[in-house]
Amino acid sequence: MGAESSGVFSYHKEDELVGIEGDKNLLMGWLMNEEQRQTVVSVVGMGGSGKTTLVARTFKDEIVKRHFECYAWITVSQSYVIEDLLRRLIKEFHKAKKEEVPADMNAMSYNELLEILVNYLETKRYLVVLDDVWDVHLWDKIRFSFPDKQLGSRVMLTTRREDIASSSFGVESHVHKIQPLERGDAWELFSMKAFSSYPNKSCSTEKLVEKCEGLPLAIVALSGLMSSKKSLTEWSTIYNSLNWHLTNNPLLEPMKSILLFSFNDLPYRLKQCFLYCSLFPEDHVIVNHRLITLWIAEGFVEHVEGLTPEKVANSYLMELIFRNMLQQRFRGPLVACKMHDLLREIALSIAKKEKFCAVHDGSETVEETGALRLSIQTTNGEIGSCTGISRLRSFLVFATGVSSFSFSNKLPFDLKLLKVLDLEDVPLDCLPDNLTSLFNLKYLNLSGTPITELPESIGKLRNLQALNIR
Incomplete structure (x- = not known):
């Protein structure tokens, strides 16, 4: 049985989250409810949406810590070696309880590491966080490390991919989808970073905040860039030359890198399809059928035995939506999609460089x-x-x-x-x-x-x- 929810949260200085008690309490409820069977809790959203921050705040809560006998947090990322993940899990569990870490782990095989982990966990109620999961097959590879002795153990994961979050884990599971910041919260976060006191909103600063579309990472990065600009003219110049700044300004490099992770992880054909979407105007809602027909005419869609080009192209589109690279929308009764403004700006800078x-x-x-x-x-x-x-x-x-x-x-x-x-x-x-x-x-x-x-x-x-x- 799966449950799904959507969360909206706001921020205060030092990027700490406030106003997320509802979201955090929801996660804590799933972690500490009466369910004794092992449960997987997935937190999903696009890069920079605050998944890791929310899960970290929940993981570090003293009530959560007291509820579990042992806990470990590991970051998985795009490329990983399963033996390395097991070693890191063993180290984290032991370090959290100030226990001596087993010696000679580097020389151990997969089966030896698995045995240590299973023996350690099978009599305990444990909490594991798998942060930044990209591989849809990870759970099948790592699930045997987490014995289910009906003690109320929990596994949390964060991912940008909705197909991973909604996977059939073979155990109880819940999905929490991160939603963009509301306009008021976005402006509050931007103001705290960019200005020492609340200024009168100018047209260019409002447009800049709107361009972030509620993405906390982007709001923090752009407000940091704006904090050194004192005049309306300078703010207007930044807005009008945002594409240049995304390409050349080192202050925006960390944000760009995080958003580029998603692009770089795409197969070649999906990269072409994604870049093609940047030909549409900003905020344009693109009808799926139109986009699919364009991709086919361009030759982006591979021939797959037994499937029409339309079905193959539609699978590409669904993949981009699952990966949170495109947002699902409707144009009247028609199924459609939209590109996040900042992803579009980054796509345009890549497309220009590659002459795409x-x-x-x-x-x-x-x-x-x-x-x-x-x-x-x-x-x-x-x-x-x-x-x-x-x-x-x-x-x-x-x-x-x-x-x-x-x-x-x-x-x-x-x-x-x-x-x-x-x-x-x-x-x-x-x-x-x-x-x-x-x-x-x-x-x-x-x-x-x-x-x-x-x-x-x-x-x-x-x-x-x-x-x-x-």
Whole structure:
């Protein structure tokens, strides 16, 4: 039987949590309830959401310490050796009770270490914390170390992956999902770090806090950066050049590293799919079906015997959501997803460096960048001149708040290699004349445009696999 809950918490100075008594009490309740069978308690959330801090506060509580006869905390991380984890568990259990650690453990085999641990634990009520779990198979490898003699023992784990948190552990289990900070709590945390007293909120500081989307790690990092800036002009400059600061400012490096862990752990195909999401505007809710079709047209989706490309692509999307890299949303009745603003900024900086994609606002001249994918996000219905981007594979246009849009009858550049042309919701009067020269085009999205009929020449697009006109 599993139970699930959601927690919201706020902070005070020195990053200590306040206002989390409800969350902490919930965890303590699961740790110390009447259930005598071994129980696993998972705390899940994206990188920097405060999982480890909350679990540490619970683990260190004197009432919890008195309830268990022995306890150990180990950090697992992305790469681990199971024998090393067992050695560290044995050391932690012995050190916590000020007992002598067994000698010559480094020379011991897996079976010898397992025997020591099982013999030590089988008559005790124990508490174990497995912090920062990435491997879905870890529990199967380590569970035999934790005997269940119906003494009320508990195992807690923290993870960024929802598929791990909701695994079938074969024992009693509970899931606690960390939620973002509420707006008021986020502003309070930011203010305490960035200012010595509460200032009048400026537009740029409010926007900066909003960009953190309630992620404590990001709020603390950005407020630290802002603490040395005294004028509204400086705050505004930071907001407008945030992508540069994420790439170059050493003050933001620790936060960036923590968020990059999740990206670096992705398989290659999922990295491509994730970076592709950064082509959509900030806060854009992306309908899953649209995203999946784009990935397929781009060739990101591998062929799997017995499965349609759509099913494989959907499994990629679910994996990114399980890993808390994308957030599940709805757009009306349609299942959709969204990218966290700061993850998007980091994705854009990676994508730019790798020439994977680029985003422009339409007013600037787009010159040779080597990027294979381009997103124009215009608010005035125009696209500046584009030169030297004939290698482009994907071209997406987002026209926000404009009533008309024109390519001046022609696409603004030679796009012989283009596979994807996405003009959804763009108020186009007619299709550009040279559209039919795009003989590599696989996906054409005209959904939400005023276009009511297609020219017969559309039949020349022999490689077109998906045409969306609804």
